[in-house]
Amino acid sequence: MQFRDLKAQYQKYKAEIDSAIQEVLLNANFIGGKQVGELEALLAEYVGVKHCISCANGTEAMTLVAMAWGIKAGDAVFVPDFTFFSTGEIVSFEGATPIFVDVDRDTFNLDPAKLEKAIRKTIAKGKLTPKAIIPVDLFGLPANYPEILKIAKKYNLLVLEDGAQGFGGNINGQRACSFGDAATTSFFPAKPLGCYGDGGAVFTNDDELAQLVKSLKVHGKGDNKYDNVRIGVNSRLDTIQAAVLKVKLKAFINHELEDVNRVYRHYNERLDGVVEIPVIPDGFYSSFAQYTIKLKNKEQRDGLQAKLKEQGIPSMIYYIKPMHKQGAFADLEFDENDFEVTNELCDIVLSLPMHPYITEEDVTAVCDVIKSYIV
Template sequence: MQFIDLKAQYHALQMEIDANIRAVLDSAQFIGGPYVKELENKLADFVGRKHCITCANGTDALQIAFMLNGVGRGDAVFCPDMTFISSTEPAKMFGATSVFCDITPDTYCLCPESLERQIQMVIAEGSLTPKAVVAVDILGNPCDYDAIGALCEKYGLFLIEDAAQSFGASYHGKKACAFGHIATTSFFPAKPLGCYGDGGAVFTDDDRMADLIRSFCVHGKGPGGKYDNVRVGMNSRLDTIQAAVLLPKLKALGDYEIDQRQTVVGRYNDAFVGKLQTPFVADGCVSAWAQYAVLAKDSEARDKVIAHLKEKNIPSMVYYPTPQHALPVFRNEPHYGESFQNADDYCARTFSLPMHPYLEEAEQQEVIDAVLEVLEW
């Protein structure tokens, strides 16, 4: 059994993927070209934004977002305490300070109340300038954008939607990547929409920002092209073969994969309700279910389940074992008295089970039976 079965997905889409790859090889056009343009147009249409610019990976997409906002030394970037380091890593490279906020105890996303407390503490302390908020759609579950967007407007903050795990999700009828001044996503192979290597994209409705993003992606190019360098940029482009792979995957995601993920989660939830803390999705929202994460009673119970699953040759993972404030690289960042109680609790008890749209019902039952076995000891 695979934790995320990319082979099963490939077999389902093999004819389309192979044909596209052969076409790229025949054309010998490996950078740019019609597949990249077609993918960008279809991604923008899928999420309902005016512009999509692809890039080399999801971290580059976030770096570009920080570059657009001019994030640098003396700036505060607000982010949930439970995420992957890439959510604020590029900002720290530019000299900014990561200010972490607690998560909600149910969706595990950025807590608006904690965010506002941290914003107010930064303003009161006075040494940093509140600059940007990174709202992370963790595990595929969208954030509360009504509340977070209102706070960003109230305090004049640049809102970045980190949708690395949520492509295909929706919030009150709008797709993930449709929120914030800028939205970013990742096409890392294990993501809901993944390529066969690294890839990412940036989304915006702002024409000026879109022009800047395209410039940043190609060494700060100007109107005259890549040898007309008008600013310092980077080398961050999606390979043509990856675009060719993503096109049939995007269609499958919209046609049936998101629905099949809901079916798997429904069976898991029915089996585990009352025995584990099962994931919560707010009314009006649809999760992309990048992961199916549950909470055990405590760390000891979590470790027993993981050990039993290993004995049964059933894979599991922990997303994420350490909150950001406890990572060595961030231990000197200011906490402003925030306790991160929910993030600490989540990281101590969480584990994730096999989750993908090609997980057969018999495999789902095998996972369910193994988990229930150890819970009944």
Template structure:
């Protein structure tokens, strides 16, 4: 049965959920219970065989040379910066429109975030503004331009060709924040191989989520993977009794690895369902509502389906009255948050600020029915026509 047919046969009269983890759990619960019994029997709750299995399956799916599972998506961002040796005086360029974890990761590593505006069509880092910010840092004697941390927002890969061109011109490394984007790709390359180092999150509502916190770092170089494994376990070597470098507790529990491995078994089916759901949204809304632009040679993972609307808060309230849940990712750009306002660039970030006023995310998960998606579109279009 094709993905479109599977989507059409799901029940349409049930209440619409923004995320639906219960439906997914029902499809794999028996297998999960078997896995949990196995973990209880072997008793290796941290560092069990499930960890190796999960890392191998991540490599098989993405084509990465290595994958290192960790305790959270934030750890997956911090650890590569530690591995690359970044710290005081090192500038890491991040988009100003993202979750606060991106900025926190840079600061936790001891480096300085430099905020870059976004492309209004994709919501991802704007390569032209990145170039301007690099030139600004080069004029600052207290900072060294070292790395770029693009975010694959809502599931859409950043413009890696453009970003790599800038990075190569200035000798910068790229560490990708792919927390929302496992399952996206450009051409024949999956997220996980589009940058030399890519971090993703296993937070439950992500495209590949566990049942708690977790994450993974996917790399092109196996030696980097080995270094990250040491950092993951307090910088220890093979005997784990003494630190040979500075590290952290970045371990992921065996139970979360078991959940992620089981979900990888149904991931492609779920990915196709997300694509089908997005295609219905696109058919109904294109030309009537501005949405995230996905290029011809790329696929979004559709961690979120996000549009721009006028009077966003009023539209959201109206949809809620109609039984349509929505969410806002994000209503405050990084440079306007109290913790990070010291890093606000002169003149602000106009496109980040505009997006924060306009974006609205609609229900998106693999267990939406076609009828439910049409109900969302009907409600949204009716609200906009008032």
């Protein structure tokens, strides 16, 4: 059994993917080929924004936005404590200070009430200038943008949606990667929409920001690549990856998103009342990058993972360590009382095999092992 079965996906779309790659090879348009622009247009249309700018990976997508916004030393950027390292890393990379905020226990996403508390606390200290919020769409579920955007407006903060796991999710029909002042996603192979290497993208309705990001991603170029008007980076999506993503985006829209939600329902039917299952608030729709359950304690979680492994069933722990406990942030000051939920989640979460190609029989097999262990 595969945790996320990219082999099954490839077998289903082998002819289309091979043909798309072959076209790039035959034309030798490895950098900046037509497929890159075509993909960007398709992605912008799907998400519902004016601009999509592709780049080398999801981390650099966030970095490009931070650079464009001029985030710098002395700025405070508010980030969930329960997320992957890169969300906070890009803040420190620009010289700014990440302020970690606890999450909502049900959704795993940034807790709006705790966010406002952290903003007010930062303002009261007077050492840093609040600049931006980076909510994360964890496990496929968009963060609580209706509340987060109200808070951002109240304190005049920019909002960067980290949609690396959330692509395809929505809130009342508004798709992930369309919230805030800008959004980013990752095309890492295991993401809801993944390529066969690294890749990422920036989404925005801001014309000026889009032009700036386009410049920054190619060495700060002006009218051409030999006219450099600012310091930038080298962050491009390869043509082969764009060609693969064009095929996979069609599959994602046509059936994969619906299929992972079908799998989610299968899991829920079998695990409800056995363990704590994912909570999807009214009006929210998840793309289920992961299906994550909660156990009673660390011992039970670790024991279940070992039992699943004995039966040849893969599982993953996202995340074993909170952001505020990462060694790279050891110089920052924290109050452990501010991270009660995240500290608990790191001990009790377990993600189960989840992808559009998993069979109902495999879901049943996973659930039978969980039931036998819990009971």
